[in-house]
Amino acid sequence: MRLAPHVVTAAAAISVALLAGRVYQPAQAEEVPVMSSAQMAAMEVQAFAAANAPAGMTAPEAVPVQIRRGETFEQAVRRTGVAPEEASAVAATVANAFDLADLRAGLRFETAIAKPRDGRGDARLIGLTMRTGPASQLTVSRSFDGALRLRSLEEKVTHETVVLKGDVERSLSASARELGATASIVRSASRLFATKFDMQRDIRASDEFTMVFDRDVTEAGRTVGVGDLMYAELRGVTFYRFKPAGAKEAQFFDASGKNLRSAMMRTPLQNFRRVSSGFGFRTHPISGYKKMHQGIDFAAGSGTPIVAPADGVVVEARRWGGYGNWLRIRHNNGLESGYGHLSRYGSGIRAGQRVSQGQVVAYVGSTGASTGPHLHYELWRNGQRINPAGVRTQEGTELAGGDLAAFRAEKARIDRIIASGGQKRPALQQASADGLRPVRG
Known part of the structure; x- marks a missing residue:
């Protein structure tokens, strides 16, 4: 029977309690019954309750530990309050199955620690669990004689091609996440859909969507690796991932083979409350004069990500009068886009930097002459400001020949996978292989 790591740690705590105050009984071999997840959860609760009486010690408490920069594993264990010799013994035990030199700052592991009831003396480590790979972990626990015992737990991993189908409810992002899509998959799909739809005004509840992608899943149902988006569909508009011969990276095409990569996204924001001011004459909210508003204002919370609507090169990223923090990007076809009142710029954004469609380039703010957090968005064509809402750009060329x-x-x-509802097969390699990215957090 495979036990969850925290159950193993709890079982070790029971061992200490038995050693401390109960009469030894000869062990008798019994058949281990199959337990449901609910029964295992109940067992965990009982185990922790039963482990409340190591001699002179408090009940074990979960103590998370994170290795600091320049710190060894033994030093990290020592910070839980255990004696130096015990920390050394724990490190030596773990080293039997894992090279501690491979540990890096930031790695986390869980410990169960019992402390002296009178507050004097060293704490005692009851158990420790450390993940050593996407589907593997080491568990240190105590046997009946108080000795440290090491167990290596390895979960089987299944490689899946997932077909997610659903209806938009509160939002596309929230609906897809509830069905099991990861954040990276949702971002990729949203960037594609934004080339065809205004994600705030065009998408309605009950609109159908489909997303197809690869992932690696453990026996416990935990996603440990995720691949690239393979297919996306919303309201009948489809996108297929394909890498042409000689291309540096895969691109997305419609069902006829037309490249959608060069299309301009409808808006640079995927999440905003409303269009607070359109293109044209208006009464300025600060000066009170009627004047031409040469862009579109999107009301959005401070810190909302702003993405590049198409590939381009940053022309300027600087402070500019009433625009506050200002960003301008040059695109193809004589187009340039501008962004005002920014709270800050995206990572690495500076003049001369190349950006790709959908890349986060800045964040909504209220700098300069602004009455509240919003994005002022402008478009130029051949040096003249134009209405962003009226821009239509030519899409990419169609595939031909081979x-x-x-x-x-x-x-x-891909169509066969969708028709069958997905695919499953054993993963022959680790989750980070085959183009799959480990899932963080």
Whole structure:
């Protein structure tokens, strides 16, 4: 029977309690019954309750530990309050199965610690659990004689091609996450859909969506690796991932093989409350004069991410009068985009920096002449300001020849996966292989 790590730690605590105050009984071999997850949870509760009486010690408490910069594993264990010799013994035990030199600052592990009831003396380590890989971990516990015992737990991993289908409820992002999509998959799909839809005004409740992607899942149902978005559909608009011969990276195409990569996104914000001011004449909220408003204002919370609507090069990222923190990006086809009142810029954003469509370039703020957090968004064509709402850009070219034939074969494969509801197969390699990214947090 495979036990969750915290159950193993709790079982070790029982061992200490038995050693401390109960009469030894000869062990008798008994068949271990199959337990449900609910029964195992109940066992965990009982185990912790039963482990409340190591001689002269308090009940074990969970103490999370994170290794600090320049700190060894033994030093990190010592910070839980245990004696130096005990920390050394724990480190030596773990070293039997794992090279402690491979540990890096920031790694976390869990300990169960009992403290002296009178507040004097060293604490005692009852158990320790440390994850050593996406689906593996080491557990240190105490046997009946008080000695440290090491167990290595390895979960089987299944490689899945997942087909998520659902209806938009509160938002596309929230609905997809509830069905099991990761944050990276939701971001990728939202960037694609934003080339076709205004994500705030065009998307309504009950709109259907589909997302297809690879992931690695452990026996416990925990996602330990995720691949790239393979297919996305919203309101009948489809996107297929395909890498043409000689291309540096995969791109997305519609069902006919037309490249969607060069399309301009409808808005640079995927989350905003409303359009607070459109393009045209208006009474300025600060000066009170009627004047031309040469952009669109999006009301949004401070810190809301702003993305590049298309590939381009940063022309300027600086303070500019009433615009406050200002950003301007040059795109293809004579277009430039501008962003005002920013709270801050995205990572690495500076003049001369290349950006890609959907990349976070800045964050909503209220700097400069502003009455509250919002984004002022402008577009130029050949040096003249134009209405962003009226821009239509030519989409990419269509595939032909061998690339078109290869795309059709890939499209047929994806369509079969969707029709079958997904695929599952044993993962032959670790979750970080085959293009899968480990899931953090």
